[in-house]
Amino acid sequence: MTPLILLPTDIREIDGYVWHGAIDTYLKAVTLVGATPVLLPSLGDTLDLPAILSRVDGVLLTGARSNVHPERFGEAPSEQHEPYDLDRDATTLKLIPLAIEKGVPLLAICRGFQELNVALGGTLVAEAQERPGSLDHRAPTGIPNDDRFKLAHEIDFEADSKLAELVGARCIHVNSVHRQALGELSPRLAVEGRAPDGTIEAVRVKDATAFAIGVQWHPEYWAATDPASGAIFRAFADAARKRAERILPLAAE
Numbered sequence: 001m002t003p004l005i006l007l008p009t010d011i012r013e014i015d016g017y018v019w020h021g022a023i024d025t026y027l028k029a030v031t032l033v034g035a036t037p038v039l040l041p042s043l044g045d046t047l048d049l050p051a052i053l054s055r056v057d058g059v060l061l062t063g064a065r066s067n068v069h070p071e072r073f074g075e076a077p078s079e080q081h082e083p084y085d086l087d088r089d090a091t092t093l094k095l096i097p098l099a100i101e102k103g104v105p106l107l108a109i110c111r112g113f114q115e116l117n118v119a120l121g122g123t124l125v126a127e128a129q130e131r132p133g134s135l136d137h138r139a140p141t142g143i144p145n146d147d148r149f150k151l152a153h154e155i156d157f158e159a160d161s162k163l164a165e166l167v168g169a170r171c172i173h174v175n176s177v178h179r180q181a182l183g184e185l186s187p188r189l190a191v192e193g194r195a196p197d198g199t200i201e202a203v204r205v206k207d208a209t210a211f212a213i214g215v216q217w218h219p220e221y222w223a224a225t226d227p228a229s230g231a232i233f234r235a236f237a238d239a240a241r242k243r244a245e246r247i248l249p250l251a252a253e
Contacts, residue, residue, distance in 0.1 A: 003035045003057035003240035008095060009042050010064045011087045026062045026109075029220035032230075033237035044090030049098050057247075058105040058211075058240030061092060061112025063218060067180055068093075068114055073123040080126040081180075093119045100208050105239035107232070108214035114180055116203070116214040122186035127179055128199060135197045139177035149221040152176040155201050157193040163202050163213060164193070166235050167228040174201065174217035174228075181216070189214075211239035 007027070009020035020041040030037040038056060040047070053059075066085035070077050072093060077084075092112070096119035099106050108116040114124055129136040139148045151173040157164035164170055182200045185191065192202035192213070205212035213236070219229035 001241050001244045003237060003244040004038050004055070005030045005035045005058040005060050005237075005240060006038050006040050006052070006056040007060050007062055008040045008088060008092050010062075010066065011042055011085050022062055025218075026060060026220045029223040029233050030060065030237075032223055033233045035237045035240060040091065040095075042085070042087040042091040044087060044094075047091065049095055050102070053095075053099055053102050053104050054247075056104065057244040058107070058236060059095065059099045060236070061096070061106070061108040061115055061214075062220075063110025063112065063177075064088070066111065067126075068111070068118050068124060070124070070126070073118050073183075075123070078126065089115075096120070100205055100212055103208075103210040103243070105211040105236060105243060106205070106208070106213070107211070107236040109220060110178060110216060110218060113203070113214040113216050114182065116205075117182050117186050117189060120186035120188045120205070122189065123183035125181045125183045128181035129179070133197055134199065135176075135195060137176045137178050137181065137195070137199065139175075145221075148177060149175045149218055151222070151226070153195055155193040155195060155217075157202070158191055160190075161192045161202075162204055163215075163232075167231045169228065172228040174215075174219075175221065177218065178216060210243065211236055 007022050012019045027037045066083050069084045070081045092115045155174050189203040190206045195201050201216040203214045219232045222229040223233045
């Protein structure tokens with residue numbers, strides 16, 4: 001069974017055209033675990049999201065250069081929050097609660113991790129490195145991506161962490177390429193793991209009936225070589241495959 005994984009797209013303006021796209025490291029990580037990526041254009045209210053979710057087996061919320069617009073969590077916009085992608089916000093912030101409600105497996109990465117918290121009522125911190133005692137979670141610019149996405153710091157999992165069971169470790173090394181971080185945590189989310197400075201780096205949706213995990217780092221980049229990264233994607237694909245096996249008989253009727 002090959003599950004279909006839905007990836008909301010980023011918006012880019014190139015040569016006078018509006019493009020909807022996704023970074024290929026996410027697409028390759030999906031195919032690596034035996035699933036098929038399907039791109040969802042970020043067209044907001046024009047999309048019939050319930051119908052779309054009935055035809056896919058998982059949702060992968062990717063990272064992006066853009067940030068969730070602060071008005072989505074009750075703050076005034078500023079240069080610290082830029083750049084934005086309003087079309088993606090209009091799509092993902094409605095998609096997320098619907099996917100959880102319908103039991104569609106969900107993996108949220110980086111921007112997607114932040115979208116998950118905002119969609120469920122949480123807030124974000126614009127410049128995490130400016131907090132007293134915080135690590136600088138940003139990556140250097142102008143260097144090769146293998147260096148930019150190198151495993152940079154540890155994550156310690158909570159005592160009741162489901163993610164720790166999944167990866168088979170209480171502590172793992174992850175990469176760190178983000179400016180923003182979770183602020184007030186959604187009441188629907190449980191903390192799964194933290195960075196050494198206390199930054200929340202992994203969460204799960206407490207009331208979800210299916211796989212619903214968010215991580216601040218980028219497991220897609222090392223899914224083929226890093227055991228923990230690969231384990232996360234395999235578990236997500238397994239959950240999507242189980243959904244596909246359940247809904248296929250219904251589709252054939």
